[in-house]
Amino acid sequence: MAGSESHYVLPRPEFDVAPRVLIVVAPYYKDIADALVAGAVAELEAAGAFHEIAEVPGALEVPTAIRIAHRQSNFDGFVALGCVIRGETTHYETVCNDSSRALTLLGLEGACIGNAILTVENRKQAEVRAEVAGQNKGGGAAAAALHLIALTRRFGKPSRGVGFRSPIENEILLAGDGEGPKTA
Template sequence: MASHHKNLSDFSSIEIASAAPYSFGIAVSQWNAEVTGRLLTGAYDALRKHGALEENIHLVQVPGSYELTSGADIMLRDGRLDAVMCLGCVIQGETRHFDFICSAVAHGITQVALKHNKPVIFGVLTTDNLQQALDRAGGIHGNKGEEAAVTAIQMAALGAREATHNE
């Protein structure tokens, strides 16, 4: 496996824009809370580390990963957010439920982004077991929540640059 013992959340080789001018939404799943709580901490801490103001970070909790799409859509309705992160965890079980949920969430997040013309970031772990999820939620492979936050910052900055460029 290419990511074996690699921290996937190493951003030392890129310049990350300041998050200060932007407003962010975080939709987080309550299901698999041991994992999603760590993703939320990673995302929140990364936003603050890069200058996001506390009052510009808005959180909604949804029951499960499937509901992340609706949560992001609801958060984007009033137009005040520059980007939304969707944080969840789907762990493979013995049925095909995993495949349907992962596919629906990925497609749904894309559709919400296109509908609102705003970045909606896929911060959903899709793992074979709990240990793999924990490894990607602050463990040996970094924190997917932090990755989602950095992506949200970069995409918000891109949107702002393009809006200014097109005026």
């Protein structure tokens, strides 16, 4: 049973500036989603990260919501949460494959995403994986997002902003301060 195997967990990254993380959750199975969110929130708070939560109808909408936020907002990373339980049709394969593929493509575009869209055979497997005191896949997804944010900050170029650097730490002056021209 995979649940009894031990594995290495990277130490939690530390940040000089708190990361902003969007948790996108599909609460189709509300109790499972709530447990995933609880694990993710606990991990983000332990790292000092700011977080916001957005709900979408299902697992297929999670990547779209992340794409919208990645393009139009200022989040450093994302946590994808949801659950897909195998049913009697091939819809399971479509939802699992397409949501995973879309999240991977977003990651390759530069979005820092931790993925805990559970893909399971039955409800019991989902409960074990979602439970904070169990496998805590929500917390694991948040940790993955935090590690990717840390890597992005480590390898990324510093933001230069717009304007001129002031002698005062982190103050940026823009041309045309509204006071008109200075006279000597």
